[in-house]
Amino acid sequence: MIESRIKQTVRDVHDFPTPGIIFKDITPILKDPALCIDITAALARQLSNVEIDVVAGIESRGFLFGPSLAQLLNVPFIPIRKAGKLPYKTIQESYDLEYGSATIECHQDALLKGQRVLIHDDLLATGGTVVAASKLIMHMEATVAAYSFIISLDFLNGRTRLKPYGNEVFSLASY
Numbered sequence: 001m002i003e004s005r006i007k008q009t010v011r012d013v014h015d016f017p018t019p020g021i022i023f024k025d026i027t028p029i030l031k032d033p034a035l036c037i038d039i040t041a042a043l044a045r046q047l048s049n050v051e052i053d054v055v056a057g058i059e060s061r062g063f064l065f066g067p068s069l070a071q072l073l074n075v076p077f078i079p080i081r082k083a084g085k086l087p088y089k090t091i092q093e094s095y096d097l098e099y100g101s102a103t104i105e106c107h108q109d110a111l112l113k114g115q116r117v118l119i120h121d122d123l124l125a126t127g128g129t130v131v132a133a134s135k136l137i138m139h140m141e142a143t144v145a146a147y148s149f150i151i152s153l154d155f156l157n158g159r160t161r162l163k164p165y166g167n168e169v170f171s172l173a174s175y
């Protein structure tokens with residue numbers, strides 16, 4: 001089962017990047033090509049009833065599986081990046097996360113009005129990152145279709161924070 005394979009492979013790193021955080025390190029997954037293929041397929045399978053025009057992946061770990069998921073779904077991929085990395089005109093949102101704060105942005109012409117966007121990231125913690133991503137997408141008059149994660153840390157209540165947005169939240173492995 002994919003959840004147990006993910007949990008057996010992900011490594012807990014204590015006190016990274018700050019004291020008290022138990023960091024879920026997904027890099028061991030990337031050393032297992034068969035698991036990567038199966039994760040991408042499982043992400044796509046969960047979304048089989050969701051209408052999706054575009055996958056938006058969040059820098060940096062949302063770039064690991066986001067493009068292969070988009071290719072499997074046969075839709076475009078757009079990058080949502082940390083501030084200062086995208087070359088063209090951008091729109092920005094700032095937010096707090098489990099261990100700090102950040103600003104993300106995307107190109108202002110990345111989406112067409114009305115497009116249905118799947119937000120993908122490796123991990124849902126407090127939900128601050130994907131709330132900010134949702135605001136970027138709505139600012140461009142596009143619609144969030146659903147949220148897709150490999151891992152969700154349910155004890156940090158990210159799902160509750162996403163409730164007002166009214167979209168389904170999918171993850172392959174929950175803690």
Ligand SMILES: O=P(O)(O)OC[C@H]1O[C@H](OP(=O)(O)OP(=O)(O)O)[C@H](O)[C@@H]1O
Binds near residue numbers: 061125129
């Ligand atoms: O639900 P939240 O509390 O917002 O936390 C989740 C976010 O935190 C991590 O990214 P991070 O900002 O550490 O950046 P990285 O992907 O570049 O490592 C993770 O990849 C998510 O994007």
Ligand SMILES: Nc1ncnc2[nH]cnc12
Binds near residue numbers: 024126
């Ligand atoms: N505990 C955690 N492990 C890995 N990525 C995270 N992003 C936010 N919290 C995290």
